[in-house]
Amino acid sequence: MQLAGNASEAVYCSFGHGLGIVSEATDRRAALKISLRQVSRNREVELAQNALENLAGTGFLAHRGGDPLDYLLRNLASHEYPDLSADIIRKGVRPFGARIPDLLVMPRYEPIQALTKTGDEALLNGFLALIYGHAMLWSIGVEQRDISAESLIVNPENGKPKLCDFDLSNYRNFNTGILAFIALELLSTLAMEGRVPRLYRHEVESFVAVLIWVAFRYRDGVLISNPPLGDWIKGRYSECRSGREKTYQVIERNLELEPKQDRISPESKLWRIIRDALGQMFKVDALRTVHKFDFDDADPGSEEALKLQEKIEEIDGLGYIDTLFAWQLFKSAQGREVASLLQTYIGGPPTQAGMA
Numbered sequence: 001m002q003l004a005g006n007a008s009e010a011v012y013c014s015f016g017h018g019l020g021i022v023s024e025a026t027d028r029r030a031a032l033k034i035s036l037r038q039v040s041r042n043r044e045v046e047l048a049q050n051a052l053e054n055l056a057g058t059g060f061l062a063h064r065g066g067d068p069l070d071y072l073l074r075n076l077a078s079h080e081y082p083d084l085s086a087d088i089i090r091k092g093v094r095p096f097g098a099r100i101p102d103l104l105v106m107p108r109y110e111p112i113q114a115l116t117k118t119g120d121e122a123l124l125n126g127f128l129a130l131i132y133g134h135a136m137l138w139s140i141g142v143e144q145r146d147i148s149a150e151s152l153i154v155n156p157e158n159g160k161p162k163l164c165d166f167d168l169s170n171y172r173n174f175n176t177g178i179l180a181f182i183a184l185e186l187l188s189t190l191a192m193e194g195r196v197p198r199l200y201r202h203e204v205e206s207f208v209a210v211l212i213w214v215a216f217r218y219r220d221g222v223l224i225s226n227p228p229l230g231d232w233i234k235g236r237y238s239e240c241r242s243g244r245e246k247t248y249q250v251i252e253r254n255l256e257l258e259p260k261q262d263r264i265s266p267e268s269k270l271w272r273i274i275r276d277a278l279g280q281m282f283k284v285d286a287l288r289t290v291h292k293f294d295f296d297d298a299d300p301g302s303e304e305a306l307k308l309q310e311k312i313e314e315i316d317g318l319g320y321i322d323t324l325f326a327w328q329l330f331k332s333a334q335g336r337e338v339a340s341l342l343q344t345y346i347g348g349p350p351t352q353a354g355m356a
Contacts, residue, residue, distance in 0.1 A: 029108040030076065036099035037080075045078040045104060047166040051142040071133030073153070073164040077105040109162060112152035112210065113218040118159065120215075120270045125334045126154070126161040127211050131204070132338045133163055135321055138200055139346050142166070145198050147206035148181040149213055179240040180232040181209045185285075187241035201284070201320045208277050212247065215270055219263050228257040251275050276328040284323050288315045321346050 037043060055068050081101040115123045130152055137144055144151075144166055151165035179187065183202035190196050217227040231243030250257055251274060254266040264271050291311050298305035314320070321342050324330055330339045 030105055031108045033104040033106065035102050035104075037102040039085075039098045039100060043078070043080070043102060044166045045075050045102075047142060048072065048075060051137055051140070051166070054140045054142070055136065068133045068136035070160055071129060071163050072137075073106060073109075073162050075104050075106050079103050106164075107155075109153035109164075110156050110221075112149055112154060112161065113214045113223075114154045114156070114221045115159070115161070116214065116218045117221040120268075122159065123211075123214065124270070124273065124329060124332070126159075127207060128329065128332075128334050128338045130161050130163060131207055131324070132341060134203065134207075135200075135318070135342055135346060137163070138318060143200075145203060146177045147203045147210065148178040149210050150178060152210060179237050180213065180229075180244075181206045182237075182240075183209075184241055184244060187237045187244075192237060199316050199320075200318055201281075201315065204320065204324070205281060208274070208281065209244065211277075212251070212274055215264055215274065216257060216261070217263075224261055224263055226259050226261070228259055228261060248278055251278060273328050280323065280327050284315060284320070288312060291315075318346055 035044070051072060052069065055072075079102075081103070084101050085098055112126070115126045134144055134147070144163060146165050148165075151163065153162045153164055154160070155162060183198075183205040185191065186196060186198060186202055188196065213229060213232070216229055217223060229243070229247060231246070232240055234240055234243060247257070251271070254271075254275070256265075266272075266275075291308050295305055295308040295312060298308060315323075324342070325339050327335075329335055
């Protein structure tokens with residue numbers, strides 16, 4: 001729901017309840033987000049506020065362009081409505097699944113495809129900034145696990161990208177979100193049953209999926225006519241996975257997507273960077289598979305098993321960041337700056353750590 005007027009005028013309009021004091025005054029248009037929060041989960045506004053407070057004391061601000069606070073959404077006001085709980089309805093179908101309406105007021109932002117208005121470099125730099133901000137959040141324990149075209153937005157005043165939708169943060173075995181952007185490994189029956197943990201490397205793959213979606217379907221911030229990738233948004237997760245795998249194979253083989261379009265071609269820099277990112281991810285995935293097979297064959301508790309387990313945990317954890325430094329995306333001036341920041345705060349030397 002979108003409101004006219006400024007944000008301070010908007011906060012007293014819902015169900016006749018006041019939302020409290022607005023955290024900042026703004027003349028920008030405001031937007032409302034209404035969700036049904038499961039009572040067992042933290043409120044999104046609390047997770048975002050904790051992230052702001054934790055980041056503020058880290059010293060990240062000392063580096064030029066290294067302030068992760070720039071990539072966090074500012075909530076203007078919020079309010080819960082426990083008297084409108086869906087508990088009565090849901091008890092009969094899903095015990096302990098009570099949900100409470102939760103309303104957030106925030107400045108109005110543009111969708112991530114708005115970055116295509118200013119060219120491919122702006123798009124790539126925007127994704128570099130988001131990958132950096134997202135990694136910094138994970139480094140302080142705020143594990144945002146819902147990277148999609150809906151959770152990446154842009155401040156129209158300065159073009160800076162933002163992360164939003166923190167309601168699924170820190171839920172490792174809660175595999176939900178927009179299927180078109182969920183990592184391929186999670187588009188399986190076991191994962192849908194919550195039996196495959198959602199890891200940092202999965203969210204990196206989601207960033208790449210969103211980049212592909214935006215790069216191939218939008219120009220000047222607008223959806224192109226007859227856009228490709230329609231098979232990404234079919235109903236079942238198995239169909240979505242099949243469509244994504246087909247797209248990845250086409251990109252890897254430098255073939256034309258169907259339906260054909262002139263937005264991006266195999267000769268373009270953007271295509272080459274996307275193709276390289278896919279190749280680097282698949283290379284690490286294959287290496288992890290080898291490590292896992294070797295680990296299963298090793299004697300339990302042996303030195304070999306312990307070393308293999310350490311390598312697997314490195315790939316599954318934030319150590320995966322070290323593998324990003326080999327991407328072409330991180331070879332630009334902006335990419336090298338982001339790599340330096342990630343190396344300083346999270347990773348090891350800018351080599352292919354975790355690949356050996």
